[in-house]
Amino acid sequence: MGNVIGIGAAPKRKEDQRFLTGRGNYVSDIKRHGMAAGVFVRSPHGHAVLRGIDTSAALGSPGVIAVLTGEDVKADGLGSLPCGWGISDAKGVPMKEPPFPMLAQGKVRFVGDMVAFVIAETPEQANAAAELLTIDYEVLPSVVGVLEAVRPGAPQLFDDVPNNICCDWELGDNAAVETAFRKAAHVAKLSLVNNRLIGNPMEPRAAIAAYEPGTDRFTLWTTSQFPHVVRFLMGALVLNIPQHKLRVVAPDVGGGFGVKQFHYGEEAVITWAAKRVMRTIKWVASRSEGYVSDRHGRDHVTEAELALDETGKFLAFRVNTLANMGGYLSTFGPNIPTNLYGPLLGGVYTTPAIYCNVKVVFTNTVPVDAYRGAGRPEATFVLERIVDVAASEMGIDRVEIRRRNMIPKEAYPYQTPVLVQYDSGDPMGCLDGALVAADVQGFGIRKAASASKGKFRGLGYSTYVEACGLAPSRFAGRLGARGGLYESATVRVHPTGQVTVMIGTHNHGQGHETTFAQIVSEKLGVSFENVDIVFGDTDRVQFGMGTYGSRSLVVGGAALSKATDKVIAKGKKIASHLLEAAEVDIQFESGKFSVAGTDRTKTFEEIAGAAYVPHNYPLEVLEPGLEEQAYYDPVNFTYPGGCHIAEVEVDPETGTVTLVNYTAVDDVGTVINPMIVEGQLHGGIVQGVGQALFENAVYDEGSGQLLSGSLMDYCMPRADHMPMMKVTTHSTLCTHTPMGVKGCGEVGTIGSPAAVINAVVDALAHLGVTHVDMPATPNRIWRLLQNASLPVAAE
Amino acid sequence: MTVQISFTLNGRPTNVDVEPATLVAELLREQLNLTGTHIGCDTSQCGACVVHLDGLPVKSCTLLAPALDGATLLTIEGLQGAPGSNQMHPMQEAFREHHGLQCGFCTPGMLMTAIALAAEKPDLTEADVRQGLEGNICRCTGYQNIVVSVMAGAAAMHAAEGE
Ligand code: FES
Ligand code: FES
Numbered sequence: 001m002g003n004v005i006g007i008g009a010a011p012k013r014k015e016d017q018r019f020l021t022g023r024g025n026y027v028s029d030i031k032r033h034g035m036a037a038g039v040f041v042r043s044p045h046g047h048a049v050l051r052g053i054d055t056s057a058a059l060g061s062p063g064v065i066a067v068l069t070g071e072d073v074k075a076d077g078l079g080s081l082p083c084g085w086g087i088s089d090a091k092g093v094p095m096k097e098p099p100f101p102m103l104a105q106g107k108v109r110f111v112g113d114m115v116a117f118v119i120a121e122t123p124e125q126a127n128a129a130a131e132l133l134t135i136d137y138e139v140l141p142s143v144v145g146v147l148e149a150v151r152p153g154a155p156q157l158f159d160d161v162p163n164n165i166c167c168d169w170e171l172g173d174n175a176a177v178e179t180a181f182r183k184a185a186h187v188a189k190l191s192l193v194n195n196r197l198i199g200n201p202m203e204p205r206a207a208i209a210a211y212e213p214g215t216d217r218f219t220l221w222t223t224s225q226f227p228h229v230v231r232f233l234m235g236a237l238v239l240n241i242p243q244h245k246l247r248v249v250a251p252d253v254g255g256g257f258g259v260k261q262f263h264y265g266e267e268a269v270i271t272w273a274a275k276r277v278m279r280t281i282k283w284v285a286s287r288s289e290g291y292v293s294d295r296h297g298r299d300h301v302t303e304a305e306l307a308l309d310e311t312g313k314f315l316a317f318r319v320n321t322l323a324n325m326g327g328y329l330s331t332f333g334p335n336i337p338t339n340l341y342g343p344l345l346g347g348v349y350t351t352p353a354i355y356c357n358v359k360v361v362f363t364n365t366v367p368v369d370a371y372r373g374a375g376r377p378e379a380t381f382v383l384e385r386i387v388d389v390a391a392s393e394m395g396i397d398r399v400e401i402r403r404r405n406m407i408p409k410e411a412y413p414y415q416t417p418v419l420v421q422y423d424s425g426d427p428m429g430c431l432d433g434a435l436v437a438a439d440v441q442g443f444g445i446r447k448a449a450s451a452s453k454g455k456f457r458g459l460g461y462s463t464y465v466e467a468c469g470l471a472p473s474r475f476a477g478r479l480g481a482r483g484g485l486y487e488s489a490t491v492r493v494h495p496t497g498q499v500t501v502m503i504g505t506h507n508h509g510q511g512h513e514t515t516f517a518q519i520v521s522e523k524l525g526v527s528f529e530n531v532d533i534v535f536g537d538t539d540r541v542q543f544g545m546g547t548y549g550s551r552s553l554v555v556g557g558a559a560l561s562k563a564t565d566k567v568i569a570k571g572k573k574i575a576s577h578l579l580e581a582a583e584v585d586i587q588f589e590s591g592k593f594s595v596a597g598t599d600r601t602k603t604f605e606e607i608a609g610a611a612y613v614p615h616n617y618p619l620e621v622l623e624p625g626l627e628e629q630a631y632y633d634p635v636n637f638t639y640p641g642g643c644h645i646a647e648v649e650v651d652p653e654t655g656t657v658t659l660v661n662y663t664a665v666d667d668v669g670t671v672i673n674p675m676i677v678e679g680q681l682h683g684g685i686v687q688g689v690g691q692a693l694f695e696n697a698v699y700d701e702g703s704g705q706l707l708s709g710s711l712m713d714y715c716m717p718r719a720d721h722m723p724m725m726k727v728t729t730h731s732t733l734c735t736h737t738p739m740g741v742k743g744c745g746e747v748g749t750i751g752s753p754a755a756v757i758n759a760v761v762d763a764l765a766h767l768g769v770t771h772v773d774m775p776a777t778p779n780r781i782w783r784l785l786q787n788a789s790l791p792v793a794a795e
Numbered sequence: 796m797t798v799q800i801s802f803t804l805n806g807r808p809t810n811v812d813v814e815p816a817t818l819v820a821e822l823l824r825e826q827l828n829l830t831g832t833h834i835g836c837d838t839s840q841c842g843a844c845v846v847h848l849d850g851l852p853v854k855s856c857t858l859l860a861p862a863l864d865g866a867t868l869l870t871i872e873g874l875q876g877a878p879g880s881n882q883m884h885p886m887q888e889a890f891r892e893h894h895g896l897q898c899g900f901c902t903p904g905m906l907m908t909a910i911a912l913a914a915e916k917p918d919l920t921e922a923d924v925r926q927g928l929e930g931n932i933c934r935c936t937g938y939q940n941i942v943v944s945v946m947a948g949a950a951a952m953h954a955a956e957g958e
Contacts, residue, residue, distance in 0.1 A: 012891050019899025020887040022831015022871035026900065029830035202835045202843060202900040202934050254833070254900025255934050287836035509898030509935045679894050682937030711840035711932070719928035719938040724921070748937075 003529060004591070006522030007739070010675035014513040014533075024252040027206040027221050028284045035208070036065055038270055038283040039126040041116040041133055042292060043108035046142030046364035046704015047155060050104055053116060054134040061132055063125030066277045068117045068269070070105035078102065078272065079238045081265055081328070085335035087167050087360070087480045095167035095360065098158045100328035100367075102238065102265040102272075108137070109157050109327030110364050111704055112292025117269050119277055123284075142364035142704030146301050146322035149363045157327060157362045164362040166325055167334060171342035172355035172418050177307075180316030180353045184307035188390035194378045195774045196299035196324065196697040197690075198291055198714055199371050201508075203254020205294060206284040207267050209274035217245050220271050224250040225261035225506050226546020229483070231538045233263040233331070239272055246271075250536040253508035257687070258370040259294045260508070261548045262331035266293070291709045296697055297371025299324035300337060300378050306386045312396045314405050316353040319345055319382060323360050326367035333369045334360050339479045340375025340467070346416035347383045348427035348465050348641055349405040354417050364704040370548060372687055373466070373749040380464040381774075384754035388461075388761065389770060398758075399440075402431065402463055413735070420467060422639040424732040427463055430665045433730050434461075434643040438663035443647070456650040457660075458763025462755035465641035468743035469554030473633050486633035487551070488543050489560040491520065491567050493626040495612035497605030498530040501563075504544010505556035506536050509683075510745060511676040512552060516560055518672055519739070523564045525591025525604055542629060550640070550743030553672065554734075559632035561738040566628035571607045574626075577618045578602055578610060638734045638742040642666035644685070644751035646759040655782030657693055657760055662725040664751060669734045669742030677744050681727045684748020690717040691749075692756035696775050715775075764788075800864040805873025811860075819855035819863060820844045823870060831871035831903045835932070842931030845904040846870045852911035854930070871903035874910075885955055886910050886948035895944030897935035905931050905941060913949030921946065 005011045018024050055067040080099035088094045104115045116133055120126035143149045143157075149164040157164055181187060208221040218241055224230050227248040234248075235241040253260060266283060274281050285293065301322045307315040323337030342356040391401040407414050409426040416422070435441075443459050450457035470476070473484040490502040499520055507513055517531040534540050544556070568588050575593035576583040585596045594601040602610075610617060611626040647661035664685060671677050694715035698707040708714040733740030753774060760776045761769055767788040772780065797812040804827070813822055823829045823846070834856055835843035844856040847869040874884040886909050889895070896902040905928070912927040913919060919927070924945045925938070933941060 013894070015899070016891045016896060019896055019902050020883060020890055020906070021875060022829070022903045024831075024899050026830075026833070028834070029824075031828075200934055201898070202841060202932060203833070203898070204835065253898065254835075255898040257934070287838065287841070511897070675894050679897060679936060679940055682939045683897060683935045684937075686937035687934075710838050711836050712838050716840075716932050716934070717938075718932060719942060720922075720925040722925070722938055724942075725937070725939055 003527045004521050004525055005518055005528035007518060007670065007672050009518060010673050011514060011518065011528060013511050014517060015511065026203055026252045026254055027208060027223050030208055030221055032208065032210060032280045034280060036119050036121060036279045036281050037123040037126045038273065038281045039118045039123065039130050040114050040266060040283065041118060041130045043104065043111060043113040043115055045108060045137055045139050046111050046144065047140040048108050048137035049140065050106060050108055050115060051136035051138055057132040057134065058118060058129040061125065061129035063121035064129045065119040065121070065279060066273070068103065068273055069115065070101055070103040073101060073103050074105060081263060081268065082233050082237045083329040083333060084331045084482050085480045086482060087169055087334045087338050089168045090170045095334055096161040097329060098161060102268045110366050111706055112366055113327065114265055117273055119273060119281055141702060144363050144365050144699035144701050144704055146324045146361045146363065148701060149361050150322065150359065157364065161362060166329070166360040166362055168359050169338045170357045173353055174355045176353040177316040177318050177355040181307045184315055185310035186308045186390065186394055188306045188386055188393055190304050190386045190389050190771060192302050192382065192385060192771065193773045194298045194300040194302065194381055195691060197297045197371055197695050198697050199257045199259030199294055199297060200716060201255030201257055201259055204285040204287055204290050205260065207270050208280065208282045209270040210280040211275040211278065213278065217247065218271055218274065219247045219249065220267060221249045221251065222267050223253050223260050225256040225508060225548055227506065227536055228504060228538050228544045229546055230263050230267060234268050234271065238268045247539045250506055253506070256508045257372040258297065258374055258548060261546060262295055262369055288710050292366060292706055295330050295369035296326065296366045297368060297374070298378060299368050302382055304382050304386050306390050308390055308394065312394055312401045312404050314349055314351040317345060317351050319356045321358045323358050324365060324368050325360055325362050326365045327362065328367050330367040330369035333367060335480070336370050336375045337378065341379050343418045343420045344376050344379035344465065344467060345383060346418055347380065348407055348463050350407055352417060365699055372684065373746040374549065376466040376746065377688065377750045377753055380462065380750050381754045384462045384464065385757065385771065388758050392765065398461055399435065402461065403428065420637060422465065423636060423735045425465065425639055425641050425667060426730065426732045427641060430641065430643040430667055430730050431463055433665040433728065434645050434663050437665060437726050437728060438645040438661065440645065450649050454652065456652060456763040458648050458650070458759040458761065460646045460755045460757065460759025460762055462644045462751050462758065464751045465639050466747060466750045467637040468550035468640055468746070469634055469638040469737070470549035470551045471637055472635055484633065485545060486631050487545055487555040487559045488629065488631045489556065489563045490542055490627065490629040491563040493567060493608045495609055497526060497608040499524065499526055500532045500534060501560060502534045502541040503556050503560060504541055504546065505552040506547040508547065510547065510552060510680065511673065515553060515672050515676055516557065519557060519560055520564060523561065524567065550745040553741050554638050554737055554743045555632060555634055557741060558634065558738045559630045562630035562632055563628045566630060567626060570626060570628065571604065573622055574607050574610055575602050578616065635736050638669065638737060640666065640668045640742040640744065640747050642747060642751055644755040646755040648756065648759040648763055650760065650763045650781060652785055655778035655785060657776050657781060659689060659693070659756065660723055662723060664725065664727045664748065665730050666744070666747050667731050667742070668729055668744040668747060669731055670740040671729055671731065672741065677729065678727055680744045681748045682725060684746060685725060685752045686717050686722060688749040688752025689756055692753045692774050692776060694775050798861055800861055802863040802865060803867040805869060813860040815859070815861055817860040819846070819858040819860055822860045823855065829870055829872050833900055833903060835900065840932065842908060843901050843904040845907040845931065847907060847911060852908050871906060885951035886913065889948030889951055890944040893940050893944040893947055895936065895941045901931060901933040905933065909945040909948060912945065913952050917953055919946055919949045
């Protein structure tokens with residue numbers, strides 16, 4: 001039996017030994033015999049006609065093996081990168097879906113768009129040859145902002161996409177909202193920008209592709225959050241490689257945050273090229289390359305209106321958003337600002353009528369797709385900002401207005417007017433807990449102390465809900481998903497009773513090797529050390545949809561739980577034979593099968609042994625072996641939520657915002673490993689704080705140049721930007737997942753931007769400031785203070 | 796054209812021929828197969844590549860290999876106890892104990908910086924640690940557990956020295 005470590009315990013992570021000693025195995029660490037190097041040549045222009053590429057000088061350069069362009073892709077008749085979601089407008093007209101070629105054809109549409117792939121013996125030779133390409137561009141004006149892109153006369157990215165609008169999407173009952181607005185005692189209005197972000201996982205993307213002519217098999221090692229989906233999309237839809245001839249491996253991956261969950265053109269090009277040149281090829285992106293090619297996130301411009309009655313009850317909420325898609329549709333692109341945004345606009349409130357219109361717009365920028373939280377932070381930001389605006393305009397306390405509108409715990413399950421039904425939650429409980437933990441009562445004293453130093457102190461709240469555990473396949477299918485969203489797990493019990501789990505999720509920092517082992521250890525009563533989790537290799541794992549949207553534990557963990565139950569069920573059959581008792585009388589507990597009411601038992605190891613050495617075994621009715629598989633498709637999303645409270649200090653001399661306190665109380669359902677959950681919450685919060693205070697992807701209108709194209713110009717949160725955070729959980733259990741889990745990977749990023757900006761606005765409210773766009777950089781705040789009519793220094 | 800350099804790498808004398816423009820991070824990863832030192836950026840901002848050169852932390856992505864001649868270099872692979880053993884440095888233990896890592900990509904650089912910080916100052920405060928980690932970016936952990944780990948690791952290092 002050994003060391004059973006179960007649900008709720010916090011063992012140290014299994015994966016840490018290799019990472020701490022420098023023995024992880026990331027894609028860039030892999031070397032193969034006779035490996036060549038690949039370099040992508042990318043467009044320096046935001047928008048241009050590609051007139052021609054002269055490859056002759058490059059081909060004559062030392063060490064060069066091949067130079068491939070869009071013409072070669074076309075000649076080989078290869079498909080375009082597929083989009084995983086097809087959304088439609090209110091009349092059912094499908095979105096405009098122009099092709100996304102793996103190497104540009106005819107036109108380039110963003111700085112970083114790939115125009116050629118150079119393969120040489122060494123990276124240096126490939127880089128030198130790339131410099132020798134003569135590319136004839138006819139440069140066109142670029143359009144990078146959504147407001148500009150939909151204006152008449154704006155540069156058009158695609159001939160058949162008028163006004164650059166991919167889809168004019170809507171959700172909710174507009175008529176009901178209109179009626180409610182007519183009856184409203186007060187209407188709060190807010191225009192805001194949700195700034196464009198770059199994910200910046202610390203490991204840059206990389207890929208290695210090999211082709212073995214002897215077996216006609218391809219292998220792709222890639223920094224991916226979902227290798228099976230890459231195999232499916234790339235093999236079946238882009239390169240026409242039969243699935244059984246294609247192995248995709250995502251080994252240790254150094255952070256993802258969504259950025260590594262899409263099928264990228266680089267993966268398709270390198271795999272295709274490996275066969276064309278009959279060489280194993282390796283490509284490793286530089287950080288700067290990542291800035292112009294990793295999918296970006298967010299980038300909304302929004303007008304919102306909240307109607308309230310005289311007591312501050314929300315009557316209706318109306319949101320109009322322009323969402324930037326970038327130059328092409330990425331794997332999940334159109335799904336993020338629509339299906340993952342509109343349905344979350346109800347938040348934790350009882351708002352009876354909601355209407356949301358989203359214009360999904362093409363621009364000459366890197367394609368935008370899911371970045372940590374994806375759609376849900378955008379929804380939360382609009383809602384939690386406008387609630388503050390309404391409170392201040394109506395003279396109601398910000399906590400009080402939230403309380404008056406919150407869904408009471410007893411009202412769950414709760415149907416919102418925008419599709420989704422929350423199964424469980426306790427927003428009030430989270431709020432109460434956070435108020436105490438953040439010592440809101442003592443805020444006045446702290447504010448006075450700041451004022452005595454000439455600083456402005458502010459407090460900000462964000463009460464939020466998210467939809468996690470993507471997703472029920474049927475529901476997703478109705479919304480336009482072109483894939484299923486279940487998960488799979490295989491539990492292989494070895495003859496010795498040790499266990500290997502093959503699971504379709506992917507671990508890139510979330511600690512799955514530990515959390516999933518705890519589930520198996522508890523359920524089967526086997527030692528934690530005796531459970532191994534295998535993921536990230538399509539040759540070893542049956543199938544899976546990967547890790548994103550806080551789905552791993554919720555959907556993958558459920559599949560694992562189900563497969564484990566099947567192992568127990570089969571074990572009971574074997575035990576009933578060995579113990580000569582009826583199957584219904586066999587109980588399984590703490591790693592032992594026993595006959596109820598007797599002391600006759602068989603250990604889990606004995607049963608496993610009997611399954612593989614079936615000398616005394618009911619072979620007529622039962623197969624040997626002890627390995628079970630389960631696929632799990634959830635019945636609903638899960639709905640984590642919580643309350644975040646940020647406290648900031650603003651220095652009016654410099655405009656610097658310092659985050660001085662941060663408190664989060666999150667409802668993530670059952671907590672399997674509190675240490676890991678806390679770590680996920682910390683990381684998520686800091687990414688949200690990054691959006692609120694530092695991070696911004698800035699493009700130059702007209703030229704389409706990315707101005708924040710390196711870690712020198714894109715400000716990432718560092719250790720000294722943060723205070724010690726207070727993070728706790730206040731969990732209600734999910735009613736439909738087997739273990740009651742809800743997911744925790746994104747909640748931090750969803751709750752925090754609004755909390756921080758609400759705190760900044762609170763700090764500056766006495767100057768008449770009602771809104772600050774993200775990021776609240778010193779420059780932005782300083783300008784705001786210069787324009788404020790009131791004296792800058794605090795009394 | 797290559798140059799020959801001799802240096803001490805993780806306690807062992809090492810002689811290699813390198814192109815003069817080779818960066819230390821590349822030399823370690825590509826020529827010497829020590830892939831624990833990671834490359835996270837091209838602007839010396841991220842700190843994934845930090846190693847110790849003559850006892851001081853440096854970003855190996857900005858150091859040319861010829862500068863190693865005659866020097867002593869310590870990388871993440873040189874930190875453990877006996878070669879091949881699973882025994883770890885007190886700072887590594889502290890990171891494991893306090894969950895100071897998630898994806899592990901920034902971790903070798905973080906550890907090397909942390910050990911240098913701890914060696915430099917006996918009683919690190921939280922503010923010292925946060926300041927001292929300014930050159931290392933972690934995208935996963937939100938730093939909180941790294942800060943806790945570094946303080947605990949520093950205390951353990953000094954306790955071990957005191958014995
Ligand atoms: S790789 Fe050296 S600082 Fe980023
Ligand atoms: S643990 Fe992933 S970057 Fe630090």
